[in-house]
Amino acid sequence: xxxxxxxxxxxxxxxxxxxxxxxxxxxxxxxxxxxxxxxxxxxxxxxxxxxxxxxxxxxxxxxxxxxxxxxxxxxxxxxxxxxxxxxxxxxxxxxxxxxxxxxxxxxxxxxxxxxxxxxxxxxxxxxxxxxxxxxxxxxxxxxxxxxxxxxxxxxxxxxxxxxxxxxxxxxxxxxxxxxxxxxxxxxxxxxxxxxxxxxxxxxxxxxxxxxxxxxxxxxxxxxxxxxx
Numbered sequence: 001x002x003x004x005x006x007x008x009x010x011x012x013x014x015x016x017x018x019x020x021x022x023x024x025x026x027x028x029x030x031x032x033x034x035x036x037x038x039x040x041x042x043x044x045x046x047x048x049x050x051x052x053x054x055x056x057x058x059x060x061x062x063x064x065x066x067x068x069x070x071x072x073x074x075x076x077x078x079x080x081x082x083x084x085x086x087x088x089x090x091x092x093x094x095x096x097x098x099x100x101x102x103x104x105x106x107x108x109x110x111x112x113x114x115x116x117x118x119x120x121x122x123x124x125x126x127x128x129x130x131x132x133x134x135x136x137x138x139x140x141x142x143x144x145x146x147x148x149x150x151x152x153x154x155x156x157x158x159x160x161x162x163x164x165x166x167x168x169x170x171x172x173x174x175x176x177x178x179x180x181x182x183x184x185x186x187x188x189x190x191x192x193x194x195x196x197x198x199x200x201x202x203x204x205x206x207x208x209x210x211x212x213x214x215x216x217x218x219x220x221x222x223x224x225x226x227x228x
Contacts, residue, residue: 004047011040026181027101031082034109038074042067045120063123066116073112081105081161089180093193094172100164107157114150118143178216185210 014036023029045067048054058064081104089095122143127134134140179189188195189212190204204215 004043004050007043011036011043026085027096027098027105028082028086028181030102030105031078031085034105035074035078035082038070038078038112041117042070042074045070058123060129061123062119062127062129065129066119066123069112069116069119073116077108081108086181087188088168089175089193090188091194092169092172093174094168095175095180096168096172097164100160100167104157104161104164107153107160111150111152111154111157115147115154118147118150122147179212183213183217185213187211190215 025033045063049058049064049067085096085101122140125138125140125143127138127140127144175193178192180193181189187204187206191200204211207214
């Protein structure tokens with residue numbers, strides 16, 4: 001419960017942040033959604049492993065392997081790719097290719113879940129961890145073969161990402177805006193892409209918790225008069 005309760009609070013916090021929001025599914029948002037889906041699977045299986053009646057038959061099986069990869073992969077890799085795509089234009093001044101970014105996301109998402117989802121079933125069927133071989137009569141061959149096929153998809157999914165980075169670095173066009181996403185709120189989106197040596201030529205006026213949004217979407221005098 002020391003892990004499950006705070007994690008559950010954070011998950012509902014993330015859902016509440018998006019609730020009734022104006023979502024746009026550019027590549028960074030896809031990675032963030034993939035993180036949420038993957039992490040909630042890992043969290044649910046973690047709650048199952050915390051229950052002794054369920055933990056005893058699945059302990060030291062592939063069920064634990066699958067749970068571990070869902071938690072680690074879900075928290076690290078998907079979130080890392082989301083942040084990488086989101087802040088890449090701020091680092092370099094160039095946007096990564098959206099089409100290649102989405103190809104990377106879907107191949108990695110499908111490859112990952114195809115690899116490790118079936119390992120839950122292998123664990124329930126009694127396949128132990130750290131074994132070099134198993135008998136065909138145990139009925140584990142089909143699921144292991146399926147996991148192996150999707151693991152190749154998972155590995156190959158990194159190729160379009162590397163190509164995307166190379167292509168953007170060599171042929172990408174400068175974004176020409178402080179905030180290429182359009183609705184950045186934190187302070188880094190109030191300076192150029194990439195930033196100057198000392199980050200800001202002049203600090204923007206900070207009037208709220210969203211200084212960059214205030215700077216780029218300041219209400220016009222006409223709007224203020226209408227509102228009054």
